[in-house]
Amino acid sequence: MEIFNDFSVGLFFMQLVIxxxxxxxxxxxxxxxxxxxxxxxxxxxxxxxxxxxNARKEMQNLQADNEKxxxxxxxxxxxxxxxAREIKDKILADAKSEASEQTATMIENAKATIKQEQxxxxxxxxxxxxxxxxxxxxxxxxxxxxxxxxxxxxxxxMLQEVTLN
Amino acid sequence: MCTFARNLIAKTTLIKGMLxxxxxxxVLTTVTLLFTSLAIFAGGGGGTSSNDGGRVxxxxxxxxxxxxxxxxxxxxxxFSYTNDHGERKHVGFPLPVIVWTSKGLKTFMSSAFHHNDDxxxxxxxxxxxLVKIHSKIYELEEGATExxxxxxxxxxxxxxxxxxxxxxxxxxMLLVGGLMFFGFxxxxxxxxxxxxxxxxxxxxEPLVLYVRDEIARPNIGEKHYRKFMGFLLTVFFFIxxxxxxxxxxxxxxxxxxxxxxxxxxxxxxxxxxxxxNKDYWKHIFWMPGVPVPMKIILAPIEVLGxxxxxxxxxxxxxxxxxxxxxxxxxxxxxxxxxxEQFSTVGATGISFILTLFLTLIEVxxxxxxxxxxxxxxxxxxxxxxxxxxxx
Numbered sequence: 001m002e003i004f005n006d007f008s009v010g011l012f013f014m015q016l017v018i019x020x021x022x023x024x025x026x027x028x029x030x031x032x033x034x035x036x037x038x039x040x041x042x043x044x045x046x047x048x049x050x051x052x053x054n055a056r057k058e059m060q061n062l063q064a065d066n067e068k069x070x071x072x073x074x075x076x077x078x079x080x081x082x083x084a085r086e087i088k089d090k091i092l093a094d095a096k097s098e099a100s101e102q103t104a105t106m107i108e109n110a111k112a113t114i115k116q117e118q119x120x121x122x123x124x125x126x127x128x129x130x131x132x133x134x135x136x137x138x139x140x141x142x143x144x145x146x147x148x149x150x151x152x153x154x155x156x157x158m159l160q161e162v163t164l165n
Numbered sequence: 166m167c168t169f170a171r172n173l174i175a176k177t178t179l180i181k182g183m184l185x186x187x188x189x190x191x192v193l194t195t196v197t198l199l200f201t202s203l204a205i206f207a208g209g210g211g212g213t214s215s216n217d218g219g220r221v222x223x224x225x226x227x228x229x230x231x232x233x234x235x236x237x238x239x240x241x242x243x244f245s246y247t248n249d250h251g252e253r254k255h256v257g258f259p260l261p262v263i264v265w266t267s268k269g270l271k272t273f274m275s276s277a278f279h280h281n282d283d284x285x286x287x288x289x290x291x292x293x294x295l296v297k298i299h300s301k302i303y304e305l306e307e308g309a310t311e312x313x314x315x316x317x318x319x320x321x322x323x324x325x326x327x328x329x330x331x332x333x334x335x336x337x338m339l340l341v342g343g344l345m346f347f348g349f350x351x352x353x354x355x356x357x358x359x360x361x362x363x364x365x366x367x368x369x370e371p372l373v374l375y376v377r378d379e380i381a382r383p384n385i386g387e388k389h390y391r392k393f394m395g396f397l398l399t400v401f402f403f404i405x406x407x408x409x410x411x412x413x414x415x416x417x418x419x420x421x422x423x424x425x426x427x428x429x430x431x432x433x434x435x436x437x438x439x440x441x442n443k444d445y446w447k448h449i450f451w452m453p454g455v456p457v458p459m460k461i462i463l464a465p466i467e468v469l470g471x472x473x474x475x476x477x478x479x480x481x482x483x484x485x486x487x488x489x490x491x492x493x494x495x496x497x498x499x500x501x502x503x504x505e506q507f508s509t510v511g512a513t514g515i516s517f518i519l520t521l522f523l524t525l526i527e528v529x530x531x532x533x534x535x536x537x538x539x540x541x542x543x544x545x546x547x548x549x550x551x552x553x554x555x556x
Contacts, residue, residue, distance in 0.1 A: 008301075010264075010328035011237060012424035014335045019432060022342045022403065027395030030349030034373055035394055037356035044360065 132162065227498045231491060233282075235418055236300045238333040239275035243415070255280050260336055265327035266293045266304050275330070284312035284320060295326070302328050334425065337417040341406045345399070349373075376401050376539060384543040389440075389550045393543065396436060400429060401539040408486060408531030412524060420534070421486040423479070430479035433542040437474075441549035448553075474545050478538060485534050489527045496520045 136158050140151055221230045242257035259276035271290045278286050284296040284303065287310075294305035296312050303323035305312060315321045331339075352366040352373075362370050376398050381390040407419045419425055447453060449467040452460050500516035507515060 007427070008237060008328060008332075008422070008424045010330065011332065011334055011422060012428050014329060014331075015338060015425045015428035016431070018335070018338045018342055019399070019403070019428060022345065023395055023399045023432075025346055026349060026399050030346065030353045031373075031395050031398050033353035033356060034349065034370075035377070035391070037353070037360070038370070038374065038377075041356075041360040 221498075222501060224502065227495075227501065231494045231498075233300070234416060234494065235421060235487060235490060237418075237422055238300055239278070239297065239302075239330055240280065241333055241336060242280075253280075260331045260333065262302065262330040263328075264295065264302055264304075264330065266290075266295070268293050271295070284314065284323075287311070296320075296323060298323075302326055302330070333417065334419045334422050337407060337410060337415075337419045338403075338425075341403060341410065341419075344406065345402050349402075372402070373398060380536070380539050381543050384540065384547040385550060386547060389546075390543075393436070393440075393546050396432065397539050397543055400432070400542065401535050404429070404482065404538055405532060405535035408534060409528070411486060411490065412527055412531060418486070418490055420482055421490055423483050426479035426483040429482070429538065430475040433478060433545060434475035436542075437545045437549045438471075440546060442552070444551065444553045445549045474541075478541055482534050482538055485530060489523075489530055493520060493523050493527060496523055 136155070139158065140155055221227055239262055240255070240257055240259050242255050244257075245253060245255045247253050259274045261272060262275050262277075263270065263272045265271075268291055271293065273288065273290055277288045278297045282297055282299060284298040286296065287305070288295045294309070296303050296305060298312070298314075298320055302325070303312065303320050304326045305323045309322045312320050313322050348365060348369060352362055352369050355362045355364070355366045377390075377394060380401070381394055381397050385393055404420055407417065410417045411420065449471060450464050452463045452467070455463065496519045497516055499519065500513050503512035503515060506512070
């Protein structure tokens with residue numbers, strides 16, 4: 001057959017040798033680094049995509065957290081403000097009542113002091129009047145012994161003096 | 166600062182571009198010099214039978230020319246012409262002849278045959294007389310001084326020798342091997358610079374990915390495909406580039422040599438048999454799940470199937486490429502054959518359009534055959550390594 005006549009044994013062996021050598025050379029120096037780099041790159045891309053997805057999810061979580069926190073903070077602020085208002089009102093009320101109490105006490109005290117002073121003054125006055133009366137009486141008694149007129153006159157002077165005091 | 170940086174970048178790009186252009190010009194000059202120095206190495210071949218300057222005019226001559234092209238050749242001839250003195254000139258270069266004769270290994274350059282292809286030029290080398298008939302080298306029997314041909318044009322007093330010559334096909338294979346090695350090694354190296362290849366790698370990488378993702382992975386399976394990638398990628402690019410090279414005017418017909426396709430298919434066959442697991446052999450010799458008589462009947466069929474698979478592989482590739490070359494040459498020959506009916510211009514026009522069309526189809530076939538060969542190889546490998554856990 002023509003086809004088997006064309007078959008060259010030499011070419012067949014040359015082809016086998018070239019092919020085997022080429023396969024080994026290329027596998028070692030070309031295909032291995034190429035395929036490894038490609039799969040590394042693919043892994044890298046996959047990882048990057050996963051990381052991006054994770055980041056997105058985390059971001060979402062964070063946002064949700066933030067919102068929650070914000071809400072909480074707002075609530076807290078409201079509560080605090082309410083409390084503060086209450087405290088303020090209370091303080092004001094307390095202050096008012098205390099002030100009025102204090103005023104009342106002070107007034108009371110003042111009144112008591114005034115009364116005391118008054119009493120003391122009255123007592124002093126009484127004492128002074130008594131001393132004066134005694135002095136007058138002494139002098140009157142001394143003068144009485146000299147003359148009637150003098151006594152009278154003395155009393156008169158004395159009285160005048162008293163009024164001047 | 167910014168404009169300065171931009172200027173710098175623009176300048177470096179410009180310089181790079183200039184360097185590349187310079188490099189390309191250098192390469193081109195080298196190639197041209199190489200070819201011109203090699204060209205016109207021999208003149209005045211004596212063996213042209215027709216006296217019209219070796220023109221191919223008749224149907225028989227066209228057939229002979231086609232046959233000559235489809236066969237392997239010991240020289241690399243690009244074209245031939247007859248000069249003003251009626252001498253036949255062949256442009257190309259000789260290739261080394263390495264033959265294993267009855268007296269051992271003989272090597273010489275193919276120019277020793279002076280382009281003679283019908284056994285008239287006898288080369289004496291260390292006591293053996295060698296002649297070349299239809300691109301085959303014969304050794305003359307002891308005592309014979311001239312080759313005698315019988316009516317079927319077969320040498321009756323000479324026998325074929327084992328021919329390990331670096332023929333045109335071997336040259337083509339080495340060329341493609343070299344191209345592939347340097348091309349893909351540079352692609353492999355380019356990954357050290359960055360994850361994305363630049364230059365030619367941009368074109369080569371998708372092809373590698375194509376073989377991996379479209380051919381190997383789906384057929385062999387995720388688990389085993391990696392260890393067969395070396396073979397599949399090499400074979401795919403080897404066949405494809407050789408097919409494409411066969412369409413250039415260089416006139417290679419490597420994948421149309423039956424020895425080449427047999428060697429390729431044999432590789433697939435061996436890989437399939439050596440990577441076949443227990444299940445694979447069990448399915449061939451003792452088919453599970455069928456009654457015993459059926460098992461006995463199925464075994465030889467399965468063995469036959471095992472052998473027909475590589476057979477279909479090499480025949481398909483060989484036949485497709487040979488047919489492609491033959492048809493393109495035949496259509497091109499219409500230019501000569503239809504000259505009488507359609508005039509020179511008409512015949513050339515018809516031939517041109519048809520040849521263009523067919524060559525375009527051949528470009529597709531070149532890829533398709535490489536794809537089919539690789540695809541079927543991986544399919545057979547996939548069958549051999551498949552794990553049957555359903556039995």
